[in-house]
Amino acid sequence: MRGVQTDEPVTILTVAKEAGVSKTTASDALRGSGRVSEATRAAVAQVAERLGYVPNGSARHLRRASTGTIGLHVPEVLTRSSYYMSFVFGVVEQAARHDYDVTLITSGQRRPRPPRVDGLVLGDPLGGDPVVESLMATGLPTVSCERFPGDRQADGVVWSEHAGMLARLLGHLRSAGAARPALIVAGDESDWAASLHRGYLGWCAEQGVAPLVRRVSFDATGDEVRAAARDLLRSEPLDALVCAPAGAATEVAPLLREAGGDVLLASCVDGAATRLADPPITAIDLRPREAGASCAELLFELLAGAAQAGTERVHPIELAVRASTSR
Amino acid sequence: MRGVQTDEPVTILTVAKEAGVSKTTASDALRGSGRVSEATRAAVAQVAERLGYVPNGSARHLRRASTGTIGLHVPEVLTRSSYYMSFVFGVVEQAARHDYDVTLITSGQRRPRPPRVDGLVLGDPLGGDPVVESLMATGLPTVSCERFPGDRQADGVVWSEHAGMLARLLGHLRSAGAARPALIVAGDESDWAASLHRGYLGWCAEQGVAPLVRRVSFDATGDEVRAAARDLLRSEPLDALVCAPAGAATEVAPLLREAGGDVLLASCVDGAATRLADPPITAIDLRPREAGASCAELLFELLAGAAQAGTERVHPIELAVRASTSR
DNA sequence: TTCTGATGCCGGAACGTTCCGGCAAAGGTT
């Protein structure tokens, strides 16, 4: 039952009058605040339900000096759209649990005013993006997924052990027989790419392996990663390849197959494509939806004063070993 | 210059006092409403700029009985994430031009309240989605991209001539020598897929060609479309293949190459992948960003009373002929 | 001179909800 539809909006005053209490009591009863008896609370709740009362967000947030909304920024990198969509959905759903809305902010926007939000989530902030810079300059509580490249960090950071997980993947490749795994990775405008690269170099140093890297752009196309793979195939005997950019592994899989040689293949970003490829491709599952939710949750803690600026959270990621890395 | 930072919020009262006018005059001056002299307007604007005045959205929208926000719903279909992300960005940017925020609504959300928005954009509404149904039941002004499957339509519909464009693509394939082009397409839960299928059948009837169709799910995986393509290859001599699902064409391209036979290949959804494939794949460019902007614009017209419920707009789409359909 | 219309200001009230502190009643303690 939706409630009676009238031309008069159902306000807290309507509910209070119908329940025979003051507006303050009605408000307190519905919000669980103040000192209201359980019987009165139930009676008011019933009236509100019956009338289909929905609090006016503008009124509430004017009074509270808040907006009830968080802003979410994601880079417009379409090769990572699958990851970002999942991330976005995670944020939106976690925000809903806190009765917050999520307003999207894009780097293509030209707008003359700061966002009307209580706080910000930055998904994978890229260095050199002026919109990201200006968002961080707002002074609003901000949580970033991965660190911001550079010295200045958001109030809260949710990050994952990419280097460590890559070392584990490389170890797995090593024990599967690969003597010298190669890496295709983006540049340092992304903290994620930078830590993968660093982790790879560190692992090679530790294992006494000569690094075999090809750098591509953060939003590398299929052709770009295929060109990088071809280059690797031409210049060295290739026994294993780890592709960092999202979607790259599935782009090079046919190429490696054609080239023969039984090259092990893995991806640093998991998704439906790697899972459902034939053979399924070993990948690092970044769990983007959960990452989104975790970022949102940390922001709400910051907003509620339950967390301090400078808080860092480790978001667990997983290695999904599949057929592409076995012989 | 950001303006002097004090602990006291800069309100319209602050600006008015500083400019030596009433709050009403200050408000009217900044909004271009009321009857305010040009000199007074300029003076107030200068004070506002200097003080870094930003209107309080909650106060404004409480007074106006509005929210300053539109809701955007997109299906959580990750194979179409590239298209949807572009669509989303288009909506967000057009909304920004109207000083509106965009709040995302997902089908995975469980929330006890209607969205606090002035209107809704439904990107590619899928039949059978209860969240879409409930959004359409809110009574809010609503614009959908493509029609809603079924009798009930949104207040505004932005749609494209998919059947017509497919006929043109088929004609192009025909003139490139294909006698019997095949189609891989999703089911009727999407109006887009339904019109492609209908258009294909209509074209075949008109040309006296026996239809060659394989149905897949709307969110078909690479394997699923490859299985469909293999099935086609096995059962008939295949001279041309049109893949409707986003991403499908690039998934089957290597398969067709391996099979030999010089099969012409085209896609009903264009993107970076089809553009940058080798050879580049002929595709229908749905121009998602522009579609998003167009939907948002129609919604703002509805909200402003400049368009009527029942308005339909044709969003132009384009056929990008590329090397995959030439011999 | 008087009246009318235009211009450009103005204060009060409204929007819907929350916060704050007052107060009545009841129960317990001295």
Next chain:
DNA sequence: AACCTTTGCCGGAACGTTCCGGCATCAGAA
């Protein structure tokens, strides 16, 4: 009986902006 504490209500004011209609002034027409 008087005092104190707790419980559970209450009305007024606040939040910041816009809407509405009033009013003063000036210029032009009758």
